[in-house]
Amino acid sequence: MIYTVTVNPALDYVIQMEQLDWGEVNRSNNCSFLAGGKGINVSQILNQLGVDNTAWGFIGGFTGKELVRQVNQRRIVSDFVTISDATRVNVKLHAGKETEINAAGPTITKQEILAFEDRLNVLQKGDIVVLSGSLAPSLPVDFYQQLLPTIKAAGAEFVIDTTGQALLDTLSYRPLVIKPNHHELAELFNTTFNSDAEMLNAARKLLDLGAQNVMVSMAGSGGYLVTAKHAYHANAAVGTAVNSVGAGDSMIAGFVGTYVQAGDLSECFKMGMACGAATAFTKDIAIKSQIDAVLPQITVEQIS
Template sequence: MIYTITVNPAIDYVVQLPEMTLGSVNRLAHTAKLPGGKGINVSQILNDLEQPNVALGFVGGFTGAFVTDSLKAKGLNCQFTTIADDTRINVKIHAEQETELNGAGPEITDVEVDAFYQELANLTPDDVVVMSGSLTPSLPDSFYYDIIQKVKAAGANFVIDTTGEALKKTLPSQPLVVKPNNHELAAYYNTTFNSQADIIAAGQKMLAEGAQHVLISMAGDGGLLITPDHVYFSPAPKGHVINSVGAGDSMIGGFVGTFAKTHDAVESFRYGLACGSATAFSEDIATRAKIDEILPLIKIEDLTN
C-alpha cells in the first residue's frame, strides 16, 4: 500500500477578476473552492494510475469536512485524523497579477498526533509512505523525521518532498526517490551548474549520500534519472504549460505508483515525467486520459558511459 501524508491540507479558494483595486469593493468574475495539499495531489495521480493508496493527514471543522467530502467524491480513500481546530483556507487571487494568501494552519495537539501515528502502526515492508508539504506551526520540525523512523522500523520505504537542510537529514535513511529540480540541487550543494554533466555529478553525489534514486526535473530542458548503475535522460515533451502547480507532486505520484507495480526504475521515470507534464498542460491535476496522451511523447536515453 502507498500512504500519502498531507499534514496541512487546505481549501484553496480561487477567485478571478480582471483587476483588483486595494481599498475598494472588487466584484469577482469567477470563484472555485478546491481541496488542496501536496500529498493529496500525489493520491489523485495514484488513483489515476489505479494504484491503491490511502490519504492521511489532519482535518478539522467545517473546512476539514469539505476537504474530506470533496476528495471522497473523487474516489480517494481518505483516512484523515480529525482535530478540534479548523483546516485552513488559502485564497488564490487571479487578477492582473497572481496573489496568494495562505493560512498558517491549525493547532494540532499531542493527543491528535498520537491518533495520527496509529494510522501507521501496521506498516509492512511492501508499503511506501509519501510525505509532502509544509508542517503546521504547532508541530515540531522533527515531525517528518519521526515518521521516517517508524517507516524504517517497519522495513517500509518512504519518499519526502523537501529541500535544503531537511533533505540532508533524510538522505542517510535511504529514501526511495528524491526529486530536486536543477536549481534546488545547485542550492543544496552551494554551487552553480555549467553543463548537464555538472548536474549529473551532483545527482550522483546525492545518490552516494543515501538516496535510492535521484529524479531531477529541469523544466523545459527535460529530466534526469540517476540510479546506482545508470544515468537516463528524457527531453521535455512539447505542450502549452497552463498550470505548473502540482506538476512536481504528479511526477512523484507517477514514479512511486509505477515503481510499486513494476520495480522498474526506467518505466517509473517515464510515468513520472508523463504525469508531471500532463498536469503542467492541464488546469488541474492531470486525468488518466491526459497522462495516456503524453506517455508516447516521453523518449528516454541511457547516458551511461
C-alpha cells in the same frame, strides 16, 4: 499499498476577477473552493494510474469537512486524523496576475500527533509512504524525520518531497526517490552548475548520502534520473504549460505508482515525466486520458 501524507492540507478559495482595485469594493466573476495539498495531489494521480493508496493527514472544522467531501468525491480513500482546530484556507486571487495568500495552518495537539503516529502501525513490508508539503507551525520542524525510524522498522519505503537541510537530514534513512529540480539541487551544495555533467555529479553525491534514486526536473529541458547503476535522461513533452501547481507531485506519483506495479526504474521515470507534464498542461491535476496523450512523447535514454 501507498500512503500519501498531507499534514497541512487546505481549502483553496479561488477568486477570479477582471481587475483588483485596492481599497475599493470589488466583485468577482467566479469563485470556488478546491481541496488542496501535495499528498492529495499524489493520491489523485495514483487513482488515475489504478494504484491503491490511502491519504493520511490532519483535518478539522467545517473546512476540514468540505475537504474530505471533495476527497471522497474524487474517490480518494482517506484516513485523516480529526483535530479540534480548523483546516486552513488559502486564497488564490486571479486578477490579471495571480496573487496567493496562504494561511500558516492549524494548531495540532500532542494527542492528535500521537493519533497520527498510530496510523503507521498498519505499515507492512513493501508499502510506500509519500511525505510531502509544508508543516503546520505547531508541528516540530523535524516531524517527518521523526516518522522515518518507524516506517523503516516496518520494512516500508518512503519518498520525501522537501528541500534544503530538511531533505539532507532524511537521506541516511534511504528514501526510495527524491526529486529536486536543478535549482534546488544546486542550492543543496551552495553552487551553480556550468554543465549537466556537474549536475549529475551532484545528484550522485545524494546517492552517496543515502538516496536510492534521484530525479532532477529541468522544466523545458526534460529531466534526469540517477540510480545506483545508471543515469537516464528524458526529453520534455511538447505543450503549453498553464499550471505549475501539482506538477512535481504528479511526477512523484507517476514514479512511485509505476514502481509498485512494474519496478523498472526507467519506466518509473518515463511515467513520472509524463504525469508531471500532463498536469503542467492542464489547469488541474491531470486525468488518465491526458497522461496517456503525453506518454508517447517521452523518450528515456540511458546515458551512463
